[in-house]
Amino acid sequence: MKQNFTVRQGALDGVEVFLSVAQHRSFRRAAAELGVTPSAVSQTVRVLEARIGAALFIRTTRSVGLTEAGERFLAQAKPAFEELVAASEVARGFGQRPTGLLRLSVPRAVLPILLEPLIASFCQAYPEVEVEISASKELVDLAAEGFDAGIRMGQFVDADMVAVPLTPPLRLIVVGSPDYFAAHSPPKHTDDLRQHACLRWRRSSGALALWSFNDNGQTIEIAVSGPLIANDFPTMLGGALEGMGLAQLPEPMAAERLRAGQLVHVLEQFAPVTPGVFLYYPNRRQIMPKLRAFIDHVKSRPPGQGNVSETG
Structure with missing residues (x-):
């Protein structure tokens, strides 16, 4: 199918010119208001009339009047056009100031x-x-x-x-509650996590996130296991505070709880930076x-x- 690379004329084309001529009852005064030539105004009105399929003005050498079709068109087009102008002003306001x-x-x-x-x-x-x-x-x-x-x-x-x-940039840190560590020895190395309950995070894709660490400049990822799977960090934080297991969280999330002694930071030397x-x-x-x-x-x-x- 052949594409049309021109914009189709719409119902609003020529309406502003029509309204100006109807207001002034003069093609010349309308042209002066719009900053165009009288012939351009006349041509625009003729195109509008042809598209509508009815004469809108009665033209004589001395005056310009509206036909019945023109009167009906004016009665509905004027308020609609004014609303369109008002809508444009509102939209312009959104484009000019924070609102x-x-x-x-x-x-x-x-x-x-x-x-x-x-x-x-x-x-x-x-x-x-x-x-x-x-x-x-x-x-x-x-x-x-x-x-x-x-x-x-x-x-x-x-x-x-x-x-x-x-x-x-933020560190991802591993934390657990004092109650949890009262029953479990703190891990000294990432390999020790296999003996610990670890709270896991399910990504929006549905996959379980691996725990990531930095081991002497090398990134390592470990699949952990534990009693709780959550889809957000606050839930994992809550589980860690309740002693359910270890959680790997962005450091700012746990900072206040660490200061209050409600959580303990482990494996600090392996914390990766995001x-x-x-x-x-x-x-x-x-x-x-x-x-x-x-x-x-x-x-x-x-x-x-x-x-x-x-x-x-």
């Missing part, structure tokens, strides 16, 4: 340790922006699901996304001001919270 609904897809684990203070300060700085958080472990299709951006661990962000670091947590979004030519404002807000955070720059 509207900012939708973010976020894993539940980062909400209390990272996102809540960031969102609170952003909402104070940009009161015209509403922020909607969808807490999910799934790696959603941002465009298909209507999200402006997502937040994920760096290793899970696709290479074709623009990525903005929210944290510096890229950290990133804000990511599709590589678009034009970013809506609400998202640009959020990105700038992330970048303006106090020093010491990570080197923030856009990559991808």
Whole structure:
């Protein structure tokens, strides 16, 4: 089938010209208002009349009047066109200043340790922006699901996304509760994990994640076993606190519990470093001001919270 590489004329073509002529009852005054020649106005009206299939104006050498068809067309076209202009102004506002609904897809684990203070300060700085958080472990299709951006661990962000670091690189650490270690000797080497109950994480793909370690610069992965399988880090943290077994977690998640003595860090010398947590979004030519404002807000955070720059 032969493709048509031209844009089909639509029902709105020529309507603005018609409304101007109808208002002024003059092709010449309409042309002056629109900044075109009278002949261009006349030609546009003729094309509109031909497309509609009815004469809209009665033309004489001294005056211009509306036909009955023109009167009916004016009665419905004018309010519709005014609504269209108003809609355009509203849309233009969204493109010129931070406003509207900012939708973010976020894993539940980062909400209390990272996102809540960031969102609170952003909402104070940009009161015209509403922020909607969808807490999910799934790696959603941002465009298909209507999200402006997502937040994920760096290793899970696709290479074709623009990525903005929210944290510096993070260590994955192995922790267990004092009650657990009262009944089990702490592991000294990764091989010792075979004698321990380990809480496992199921990825969104359905696969069970291996535990990753750094052994003198070499990455090793170990399949562990244990009584609990979870699909998010907070559940694994809760299981570790209850003494169900060891958990491998991003260090910031366990930091407060470690300071309080509720968890104990083991295998510290084998802790691998991950890229950290990133804000990511599709590589678009034009970013809506609400998202640009959020990105700038992330970048303006106090020093010491990570080197923030856009990559991808």
